[in-house]
Amino acid sequence: MSRAALLVLADGRFPAGGHAHSGGAEPAVAAGRIKDAATLERFCRGRLHTAGLVAAALAAAAAAGCDPLLLDDAADARTPVPALRQVARRLGRQMMRAARATWPDPALDALAAARPRGAHQPVVLGLAARSAGLAPLDAAYAVAYESISGPATATVRLLSLDPFDATAVLAHLAADVDLVARQAAAAAERVATEGIDALPAASAPLLDITAQAHAAWPVRLFAS
Amino acid sequence: MHLDHKDTFPERYTYSAAAPVRPDGTRRALRIGLGGPVGTGKTATVAALCRALRDELSIAVVTNDIYTREDAEFLLREAVLPPERISAVETGACPHTAIRDDISANLEAVEDLEAAVGAEGNGPLDLVLVESGGDNLTATFSKGLVDAQIFVIDVAGGDDIPRKGGPGVTSADLLVINKTDLAPYVGVDLEGMARDAKAQRGELPVAFTALKAENGVRPVADWVRARLAEWTVGPA
Ligand SMILES: Nc1nc2c(ncn2[C@@H]2O[C@H](COP(=O)(O)OP(=O)(O)O)[C@@H](O)[C@H]2O)c(=O)[nH]1
Ligand SMILES: [Mg+2]
Numbered sequence: 001m002s003r004a005a006l007l008v009l010a011d012g013r014f015p016a017g018g019h020a021h022s023g024g025a026e027p028a029v030a031a032g033r034i035k036d037a038a039t040l041e042r043f044c045r046g047r048l049h050t051a052g053l054v055a056a057a058l059a060a061a062a063a064a065g066c067d068p069l070l071l072d073d074a075a076d077a078r079t080p081v082p083a084l085r086q087v088a089r090r091l092g093r094q095m096m097r098a099a100r101a102t103w104p105d106p107a108l109d110a111l112a113a114a115r116p117r118g119a120h121q122p123v124v125l126g127l128a129a130r131s132a133g134l135a136p137l138d139a140a141y142a143v144a145y146e147s148i149s150g151p152a153t154a155t156v157r158l159l160s161l162d163p164f165d166a167t168a169v170l171a172h173l174a175a176d177v178d179l180v181a182r183q184a185a186a187a188a189e190r191v192a193t194e195g196i197d198a199l200p201a202a203s204a205p206l207l208d209i210t211a212q213a214h215a216a217w218p219v220r221l222f223a224s
Numbered sequence: 225m226h227l228d229h230k231d232t233f234p235e236r237y238t239y240s241a242a243a244p245v246r247p248d249g250t251r252r253a254l255r256i257g258l259g260g261p262v263g264t265g266k267t268a269t270v271a272a273l274c275r276a277l278r279d280e281l282s283i284a285v286v287t288n289d290i291y292t293r294e295d296a297e298f299l300l301r302e303a304v305l306p307p308e309r310i311s312a313v314e315t316g317a318c319p320h321t322a323i324r325d326d327i328s329a330n331l332e333a334v335e336d337l338e339a340a341v342g343a344e345g346n347g348p349l350d351l352v353l354v355e356s357g358g359d360n361l362t363a364t365f366s367k368g369l370v371d372a373q374i375f376v377i378d379v380a381g382g383d384d385i386p387r388k389g390g391p392g393v394t395s396a397d398l399l400v401i402n403k404t405d406l407a408p409y410v411g412v413d414l415e416g417m418a419r420d421a422k423a424q425r426g427e428l429p430v431a432f433t434a435l436k437a438e439n440g441v442r443p444v445a446d447w448v449r450a451r452l453a454e455w456t457v458g459p460a
Binding site for chain 1: 290291313314315316317318321322325326327328329331332
């Protein structure tokens with residue numbers, strides 16, 4: 001296993017479309033729920049332990065070799081609002097493009113053929129991690145980290161927040177990322193014996209509601 | 225695990241501009257990027273090109289707005305092309321990232337347009353124009369996204385822009401200096417601009433345009449026709 005492959009996959013500059021998405025930070029900033037580093041940290045902690053955990057577990061399960069189409073259905077079931085399902089599939093398609101160019105693998109080709117409009121992004125990322133020779137825990141780490149680095153980067157652009165403060169927020173949350181990644185990998189491991197329902201289904205209703213509303217904003221900086 | 229791959233650059237999977245051939249073996253549409261600062265006339269150039277060329281070529285447009293779908297909506301309102309030939313990409317406050325560092329959303333938009341127009345039974349596209357969201361003088365298109373790029377500046381931005389250079393001015397395949405009709409009002413010396421552009425660009429072409437005038441886009445349209453002629457005969 002190459003640990004460096006994880007750095008490539010988790011790099012914010014990995015060209016898979018993430019830069020155009022705020023992970024719910026744009027509506028939270030507009031509503032005044034994120035207004036400084038402290039509130040950004042609260043937002044990120046909440047997202048990490050809900051949407052982040054669910055996504056990390058899906059990725060870990062895909063990296064562990066679970067059927068990606070079953071996982072894709074499980075992701076749909078865990079994503080109640082259409083706007084976020086659409087975003088997850090669009091980002092999944094972009095991740096697929098980057099992954100097939102980076103770590104070519106027949107398993108990626110098969111999923112791309114079965115879901116030409118895109119599978120859910122964490123499922124594709126998990127499969128990409130597998131193609132890169134990474135472990136389920138690595139995939140969980142990449143997704144858990146992405147669930148907070150996305151909103152933090154977006155908030156720097158939206159609020160002109162001091163980038164050092166935003167990065168310190170990510171550092172404060174490192175132990176939480178460790179915890180969530182381990183929970184996610186453990187759940188993925190149980191899928192073999194308990195089936196897909198072993199995966200967590202934590203939800204963040206406010207993220208869902210604001211994402212759906214944001215999709216209809218006539219003027220916005222981020223796609224989600 | 226699949227760690228040992230002989231093909232290091234499997235472009236056939238990505239259909240980026242590095243792969244000029246469609247899966248069925250035919251040559252895909254020529255992709256031309258239009259970049260340059262906000263307000264210089266990129267959307268106006270796209271609209272005028274569509275009007276000038278749509279009777280002879282099958283065209284589609286991708287816009288990259290900074291926010292909203294302003295440019296796409298302008299093109300729709302002006303009815304320069306039917307709506308299924310216009311697609312808007314959202315760029316997350318970083319228009320240059322979407323055309324250079326992470327081109328995945330733009331590639332998807334281009335491919336979806338190719339598929340949508342093909343599905344209508346209108347045959348394949350000849351030309352896809354990709355307009356950037358308007359950025360600074362350093363923003364350029366990735367070669368993975370477009371085959372050629374046009375950089376649009378205007379005389380109202382001041383006659384020192386060609387002298388200042390930057391990657392768009394110095395290396396774009398065509399430099400368009402637009403709004404020459406405004407030169408007398410802003411006290412700009414067009415000959416000086418031409419000299420400075422020549423000094424920066426050597427043999428690379430420069431077109432002066434006044435898009436508000438009848439047929440004002442002509443030099444750009446002629447350049448596009450010439451690129452397309454080269455593209456069509458190019459090695460598959
Ligand atoms: N006077 C004059 N105005 C122009 C010309 N070309 C474009 N414009 C105007 O300049 C403004 C900005 O043009 P637009 O195409 O939206 O710029 P973009 O931001 O680069 O896409 C619009 O109001 C156009 O009508 C021109 O040649 N002369
Ligand atoms: Mg424009």
